Amino acid sequence: xxxxxxAEWTKFRTVRGWVLTVVAAALVTVVPGLLFxxxxxxxxxxxxxxxxxxxxxxxxxxxxxxxxxxFVHQALTGDGGLTVRLTSMTGIITYPPPDHDKIVPGxxxxxxxxxxxxxxxxxxxxxxxxxxTGGHGVRMQYDFTHDTAGRPGGVSRRSPRWLxxxxxxxxxxxxxxxxxxxxxxxGTARLDLPDTVxxxxxxxxxxxxxxxxSETGGSIGQKRFTQTTAVFDQVSRQGTWSGTEVGDGPGxxxxxxxxxxxxxxxxxxxxxxxxxxxxAPSRDGPVFEDGLRGVPFGLVVVVVAAVxxxxxxxxxxxxxxxxxxVPRRGRALAAKAAVIGAVTFxxxxxxxxxxxxxxxxxxxxxxxxxLPAPLxxxxxxxxxxxxxxxxVAVFALALGALxxxxxxxxxxxxxxxxxxxxxxxxxxxPDEVSRWLLRLTPAAxxxxxxxxxxxxxxxxxxxxxxxxxxxxxxxGLAVTAGYAGLALALAIRAVRRRDA
Amino acid sequence: xxxTIEVIGLRKRFGPTLALDGMSFxxxxxxxxxxxxxxxxxxxxxxxxxxGLDAADEGRALVGGRPYxxxxxxxxxxxxxxxxxxxxxxxxxxxxxxxxxxSQGLGAARVDQVLDLxxxxxxxxxxRAGGYSLGMRQRxxxxxxxxxxxxxxxxxxxxxxxxxEGIGWLRxxxxxxxxxxxxxxxxxxxxxxxxxxxGHLVVAERGRVVADTSVAxxxxxxxxxxxxxxxxxxxxxxxxx
Amino acid sequence: MRRELHAEWTxxxxxxxxxxxxxxxxxxxxxxxxxxxxxxxxxWDRCTQDTVKLGLTGVxxxxxxxxxxxxxxxxxxxxxxLIRLTxxxxxxxxxxxxAKATLLxxxxxAGGAVAVAASLLGAGLLLPARxxxxxxxxxxxxxxxxxxxxxxxxxxxxxxLGLATVLREPAAAAGTVLGLLYLxxxxxxxxxxxxxxxxxxRLSPMNxxxxxxxxxxxxxxxxxxxxxxxxxxxxxxxxxxxGGLALRRRDA
Numbered sequence: 001x002x003x004x005x006x007a008e009w010t011k012f013r014t015v016r017g018w019v020l021t022v023v024a025a026a027l028v029t030v031v032p033g034l035l036f037x038x039x040x041x042x043x044x045x046x047x048x049x050x051x052x053x054x055x056x057x058x059x060x061x062x063x064x065x066x067x068x069x070x071f072v073h074q075a076l077t078g079d080g081g082l083t084v085r086l087t088s089m090t091g092i093i094t095y096p097p098p099d100h101d102k103i104v105p106g107x108x109x110x111x112x113x114x115x116x117x118x119x120x121x122x123x124x125x126x127x128x129x130x131x132x133t134g135g136h137g138v139r140m141q142y143d144f145t146h147d148t149a150g151r152p153g154g155v156s157r158r159s160p161r162w163l164x165x166x167x168x169x170x171x172x173x174x175x176x177x178x179x180x181x182x183x184x185x186x187g188t189a190r191l192d193l194p195d196t197v198x199x200x201x202x203x204x205x206x207x208x209x210x211x212x213x214s215e216t217g218g219s220i221g222q223k224r225f226t227q228t229t230a231v232f233d234q235v236s237r238q239g240t241w242s243g244t245e246v247g248d249g250p251g252x253x254x255x256x257x258x259x260x261x262x263x264x265x266x267x268x269x270x271x272x273x274x275x276x277x278x279x280a281p282s283r284d285g286p287v288f289e290d291g292l293r294g295v296p297f298g299l300v301v302v303v304v305a306a307v308x309x310x311x312x313x314x315x316x317x318x319x320x321x322x323x324x325x326v327p328r329r330g331r332a333l334a335a336k337a338a339v340i341g342a343v344t345f346x347x348x349x350x351x352x353x354x355x356x357x358x359x360x361x362x363x364x365x366x367x368x369x370x371l372p373a374p375l376x377x378x379x380x381x382x383x384x385x386x387x388x389x390x391x392v393a394v395f396a397l398a399l400g401a402l403x404x405x406x407x408x409x410x411x412x413x414x415x416x417x418x419x420x421x422x423x424x425x426x427x428x429x430p431d432e433v434s435r436w437l438l439r440l441t442p443a444a445x446x447x448x449x450x451x452x453x454x455x456x457x458x459x460x461x462x463x464x465x466x467x468x469x470x471x472x473x474x475x476g477l478a479v480t481a482g483y484a485g486l487a488l489a490l491a492i493r494a495v496r497r498r499d500a
Numbered sequence: 501x502x503x504t505i506e507v508i509g510l511r512k513r514f515g516p517t518l519a520l521d522g523m524s525f526x527x528x529x530x531x532x533x534x535x536x537x538x539x540x541x542x543x544x545x546x547x548x549x550x551x552g553l554d555a556a557d558e559g560r561a562l563v564g565g566r567p568y569x570x571x572x573x574x575x576x577x578x579x580x581x582x583x584x585x586x587x588x589x590x591x592x593x594x595x596x597x598x599x600x601x602x603s604q605g606l607g608a609a610r611v612d613q614v615l616d617l618x619x620x621x622x623x624x625x626x627x628r629a630g631g632y633s634l635g636m637r638q639r640x641x642x643x644x645x646x647x648x649x650x651x652x653x654x655x656x657x658x659x660x661x662x663x664x665e666g667i668g669w670l671r672x673x674x675x676x677x678x679x680x681x682x683x684x685x686x687x688x689x690x691x692x693x694x695x696x697x698x699g700h701l702v703v704a705e706r707g708r709v710v711a712d713t714s715v716a717x718x719x720x721x722x723x724x725x726x727x728x729x730x731x732x733x734x735x736x737x738x739x740x741x
Numbered sequence: 742m743r744r745e746l747h748a749e750w751t752x753x754x755x756x757x758x759x760x761x762x763x764x765x766x767x768x769x770x771x772x773x774x775x776x777x778x779x780x781x782x783x784x785w786d787r788c789t790q791d792t793v794k795l796g797l798t799g800v801x802x803x804x805x806x807x808x809x810x811x812x813x814x815x816x817x818x819x820x821x822x823l824i825r826l827t828x829x830x831x832x833x834x835x836x837x838x839x840a841k842a843t844l845l846x847x848x849x850x851a852g853g854a855v856a857v858a859a860s861l862l863g864a865g866l867l868l869p870a871r872x873x874x875x876x877x878x879x880x881x882x883x884x885x886x887x888x889x890x891x892x893x894x895x896x897x898x899x900x901x902l903g904l905a906t907v908l909r910e911p912a913a914a915a916g917t918v919l920g921l922l923y924l925x926x927x928x929x930x931x932x933x934x935x936x937x938x939x940x941x942x943r944l945s946p947m948n949x950x951x952x953x954x955x956x957x958x959x960x961x962x963x964x965x966x967x968x969x970x971x972x973x974x975x976x977x978x979x980x981x982x983x984g985g986l987a988l989r990r991r992d993a
Contacts, residue, residue, distance in 0.1 A: 007603030014595035
């Protein structure tokens with residue numbers, strides 16, 4: 001096999017046009033991402049004055065987070081807990097669809113109200129909370145990314161929800177109850193907390209997300225102000241309570257100014273807490289793979305680069321010389337696939353290794369705060385681009401051997417790899433169709449680029465266009481590998497059976 | 501490995517056409533065997549089946565007693581010239597031989613040897629094959645056939661595109677190769693060119709062998725002075741006159 | 742040109758590929774349109790989706806077959822060396838290209854008409870159950886979208902023919918045309934500046950050309966429908982001109 005690989009490698013490298021095509025694939029991959037990064041600017045302003053953009057708070061695990069809510073709290077030293085009764089949870093949503101012309105009462109599904117233990121009031125500090133949501137029942141959440149479901153349902157004066165959160169060393173346990181007597185555990189968390197923490201009631205409400213199609217293609221997500229008001233009583237702890245607007249940024253909406261401000265209104269034992277904002281991993285800001293936007297461009301050239309050598313064999317009758325030299329045709333084709341796979345892997349790897357970090361630093365220089373990606377994830381993304389290049393090349397080569405026609409193979413490979421991606425991010429096809437396109441077609445492998453994680457408990461526009469793929473990275477790559485393997489197996493079978 | 505080609509009862513059908521209909525003959529070492537017959541007699545198909553390019557519906561073809569497809573380094577056993585135009589135009593002639601050499605575990609030194617042998621030494625082989633004349637392609641194809649120093653040679657129309665000087669050179673080359681004990685099978689229309697080279701004649705028609713005879717016997721059998729006349733007589737193309 | 746047309750037609754109809762490609766164009770276009778129409782909904786009880794455009798989305802896929810048909814017509818000849826024979830038999834090279842272009846236009850118009858009609862008929866069967874009226878040929882914008890889509894397919898085929906004549910190598914030609922079609926929309930999304938986005942959108946043959954399919958939200962489009970269709974027409978003219986020049990100047 002080593003001799004075969006060497007022969008195929010010699011065959012490939014001695015045709016200048018083929019080598020140049022692979023180089024072109026790498027260049028075409030680099031350029032769009034860098035243009036995008038260089039052309040994007042971010043600026044922030046308070047009123048008319050431009051200010052440096054605030055750095056998002058960082059959560060306990062180092063990831064950027066959003067951490068904004070109304071917190072009514074007091075200190076808790078050592079072990080202890082808090083029990084409350086939640087009797088009402090209401091809210092407003094500003095300018096929802098379809099007409100975006102009214103402010104309506106209502107809760108967004110992930111509006112939250114409940115009780116929390118937090119390492120101080122600094123945004124991003126470690127916390128655990130047991131809470132009721134607008135549409136997903138009771139949850140136990142901690143440290144921004146962790147979420148455990150409790151009993152579903154809402155709250156009313158007639159059917160209140162009792163919540164309890166206790167600390168015992170580093171162990172926090174959330175409970176809920178319908179009557180304050182029989183308690184069910186919702187979940188537990190082990191957190192590295194200091195001896196003294198803040199404990200209390202909170203309310204918040206993430207922005208209402210609406211998505212509209214842009215007339216130039218793609219979609220635009222918009223978040224509109226929402227607010228939650230929660231009423232607590234039967235509060236188990238006495239003493240003074242202070243109110244903090246955790247993570248409150250500059251500026252207030254008219255609603256907050258004229259109708260209902262965030263914060264605490266206390267009447268005897270009844271606490272009314274109003275809040276806005278989200279407690280979640282941050283979804284805003286460019287991601288590591290934004291520099292890799294040229295990958296679909298590179299893939300088109302990769303397809304051509306892979307089809308050229310195999311199509312030339314058939315067109316020039318060179319296939320007969322190859323088969324004479326290597327009568328075991330399956331091996332000859334496998335060697336060819338290995339060579340084109342290795343070459344395109346190197347091209348993709350090199351292109352990604354240049355463009356992703358460079359794109360990151362360009363975006364940073366242009367004022368963006370990037371969503372962090374761990375080093376291992378970055379390595380996976382960069383190597384993944386190489387892998388996608390290699391698999392698509394093998395797929396295209398196999399189609400070339402099956403069809404023995406260059407145009408047909410190129411069109412089929414591009415239509416199966418690049419077109420689904422294009423339709424998924426650009427076309428007016430429904431989101432669900434987009435997701436299936438990226439599950440079932442060889443384009444699924446592009447998921448290997450995703451550096452950010454999707455959280456079901458965090459409302460965001462999780463679409464391929466925004467960098468979220470329907471399959472996990474390795475599963476996506478496996479789909480593409482499956483296609484490449486299947487096509488290669490069929491091609492090997494065909495060249496074995498056919499007269500050369 | 502014995503230097504022979506054995507073709508045993510080959511049958512092959514392309515759609516409605518019966519291309520091979522029980523083709524059988526043996527090519528012995530140490531002489532040039534001319535493989536002749538009218539267009540469509542099945543010469544090329546036979547060669548392609550021997551070389552494992554096409555699969556026969558029935559029968560077997562063996563080189564040195566083994567099917568071609570089982571040979572680990574086939575070009576070291578069998579050298580073949582089929583379609584000299586089958587070249588990637590962007591690749592140089594030398595690089596064409598280089599990848600073939602690599603596929604047989606041979607090195608660049610052997611490539612330069614056969615290039616000299618085929619009269620393509622010097623700078624010619626370092627030019628892109630796209631600009632080669634028919635004769636140069638033919639010489640490159642011969643170089644490829646000789647690359648593995650094979651004991652068996654199968655050449656399909658090797659005189660095509662060669663100038664008179666080239667024809668003389670090839671004749672000498674073929675005679676020399678046979679004299680070294682190799683089995684050489686040459687299909688050609690130019691029987692006159694084979695006259696002084698071929699020691700044996702296999703005549704095919706409609707997919708089977710109609711004559712398998714030594715040239716000396718054929719020429720001695722009658723008063724014919726040229727191979728061509730003898731051939732036409734055999735295939736009944738022309739009367740005795 | 743009659744001689745050339747006749748010869749090219751004979752060439753085309755004696756090879757089985759063209760018919761299969763046209764069948765592929767019709768099938769893929771119609772199946773995609775019907776599949777997408779089957780998933781159409783009325784969000785917030787407002788049936789405001791552009792069902793005509795959605796039903797004709799298959800054109801974006803089907804055009805790949807038009808590209809293949811065109812590339813094969815010319816690159817296939819270069820691959821086999823048939824082009825030398827063609828040009829020896831018909832020395833007026835631009836006329837040969839014109840004959841090929843005429844035939845290609847005819848074929849893609851015919852295939853495109855069937856594909857578009859099938860897509861809209863399929864949509865017409867599915868839409869009433871989903872709260873939308875079926876598309877009607879009496880409706881001006883619907884008729885424009887249908888006719889425009891058919892013309893669009895022919896224009897894409899002509900762009901492909903021109904570029905394939907320039908590039909000769911079929912893999913490179915097919916890759917270039919598909920890149921032009923499918924990567925332009927992605928490039929539009931890459932641009933951070935909305936003005937640049939709209940500018941690039943106006944240059945992109947697929948973005949601008951398929952504006953002809955829109956029946957709602959016309960005011961938001963960077964170009965009005967027929968002007969949009971002029972963009973692929975300009976590309977086709979430029980590609981054919983370049984192809985004609987290349988064919989005349991170059992050795993066969």
